Amino acid sequence: MRDGLKTERNGKGMIELTNVSKIYGSMVKAVDNLNLVIPDGEIFGFLGPNGAGKTTTIKMITGVLNPNSGTIRVNGKDIQREPLEVKKQIGYVPDNPNIFLRLKGIEYLNFMADMYDVSTDERKERVESLAKRFGMADVLNDRIQSYSHGMRQKIIIMGVLVHNPSVWILDEPMTGLDPRSSFMLKEMMREHADSGNTVFFSTHILDVAEKLCDRVAIINKGQILFCGTLEEMREHFKKNASLENIFLELTESEE
């Protein structure tokens, strides 16, 4: 089953991780020699149980953490060598939406827009339409502190969309969203991927992955156990059982 580790595509992917490892402290390998190619034009799901290394991997791609070894390229650019060029292309929705709580919603959006160098005209247009789509127009003048978890999640997503990045990286984005917003976000992800961009998101909810992804990778204990399309994965485990079973099987067989 180790051969499942190899990524099948050889084409130039939007995100490429080569032999990436991350060690916390002195011993624990949170991510262990990870190889992954995330192609453009697809929604790529990153599956794994809690503590598998999903967030660590995502944080290395976004430049939050420095890998101990290996290289990470986005659109052919190395995050270590050209960090700003890479960061500009990425829109990152972290798993913790409790940031900048003392800013007002609009102040946060303006801050992000300035950091990502968005012109006045573009930001006005986008803030307006995003606020409408997410039903946030009435609360932009309030401090984020007063927002519910779901609203905080929404303002973060708006902060990403306001700079219109080509690569979306979302860490557990559906957590806390109401069904309507969740549906809308999925639609937007689909749209974004269909117009040739990359959408990479992590989840431990298999149902979401099954409905949304073109391709998935399953990670456990810092190692990729499987990478491929849903079809291939089903094929790979002929049983036709639900992804949940496969997932359980995958994670258990490693122990």
Next chain:
Amino acid sequence: MKNKTLLLAKTLIKNGEGIGLKGSTAFAKAVVILVFLIIIPMFMSGIAFVVAALLGMLRQIGQEGIILTWGLAINSAVVFIFGIFYIISTFYFSSDIELLLPLPLKPRQIIGAKFIVVAVYEYLTTAVVFVPMWLTYGIKMGSGLLYYVYGLIIFLLIPFVPLTAASILIMLIMRFFNLSRHKDTVKVVGGMLGIFIGLGINVVVQNVTTGMSQEQVMELIQKGNNSLIGLAAGIFPTTRWGAEALVFHAQLSGFISFLLYTGFSILFYYALLWLGELIYLRGVIGLSEAGSRRNRTKQVQLEKTAVKGSVIRTYTLVELKLLFRTPIYFINCVMINFLYPVFFLFPLLVQNEEVSIIQELSKALNKPGTEGMILAGSFALALFLGGTNATTATAISREGQELFVKKYLPVSYRQQLTAKLLSGFILGLVAIIMMVLFAVIVFNLEWWLGLIILATAWLPILYTSLTGLLIDLYNPKLDWDNEQKAVKQNVNVVYNMLAGILPAGLTIAFIGFAFNLVWAIIVLVGFYGLLSFILAKLLYTIGVKRFCMLEG
């Protein structure tokens, strides 16, 4: 059954992690240990020397006991002032409240545990003053074993009365005013209350001591046998019994005083628990639902607000906004700059003596030929003001768990550090401007000299902003769960104070050379300009690298 209060207190302390060494580099740890091994003992032995010298004098008139009263009274006042801050944030605004409320705990167990936690933090500060005083007195006076036993217990009980007073004050305010919607305002007002009560105590003490006629004081002194103890213990009456217990430890009266002191301290504690059982819950429930008043009427005016700005400008403004809007940051980093003149002015105004200090100082400041000295003095003052400002010394620490955001923004670390430096520098400038205005208006300082000070004394502010940021880059305290810990319990603030005060001493020593104004400008601007230049180079090379390495 185990005592739940103590169990909870132990957990809270373990969870709290006092001075923030966890996750620091070995180098940072070494520096912390060095400071604790050198600076604090130095400070304590300084107190010991002063106490010893005073004892020699006071002993001749039979008033040596007043040292202990002073020590206990000062400690009590400090505990009370810090206590107001601590109590507001640990009793009402700590993030663990939401976790504790659903547990099967009685309000008095939560209050008791939190009280103990605060008391333990207070020991760290009171020990610095009390221990050298206690030991010096004991050794000098050849006190017996009982003195040390009493002393230890009295030390442990010092926070009880003032902290209870602070707790009851805060609990009553929280209970009877519905302040849940104004969480941030409460913290700011509470903090200011603490500062003004501190100033008030200062005034009262001055009035008590100066308000008595010379004859009355002389009479008291002549009585000997430590009759002055009662005089100094005015504000916290129990300190009198504490001092008397120590002074008369060998006699029955000392034992009675000791019983009174411990008895009242414990009584206060139980009174607090009783009151807490009655009113704590009503004040605390619902506080976590931050005020969600929707400004529906105020729709965002995108025409005005959504305008592009430069990265540095926007970043600096956001830093400043967060400093102004976060109560603990506001009190420690912002308000203090506006308040310095008040601190200086207050004692001057309340003095009622014949010779006006204001006039004397005005004369001194306007004596011809002293301009060079005045400039050097301003530099020293600027170093002190900048060094005590916590803004850059906590610029990285304040990020806390949010640091990761700054790592994924497509903004170079160089620019980010520049913005952080700027925010601290701007606030430091406020302090200098306030002081110069104050000097010009109150002391009739020549306005042109004021302008020269403004034109040059921003350099020491820049210097302390740079040292603060570099210190915090090397030893940031990122692992905190309430903002208080990022600023108030951050040892980097102390380091930067030293980084400001040490060269301030050097600059004051330089006054002795009495340069004329031109030479003073050349030497001071040259020295601090060069120093700042070197530090800026360091910030933009190794500082940037260090920021890159930091992982939240």
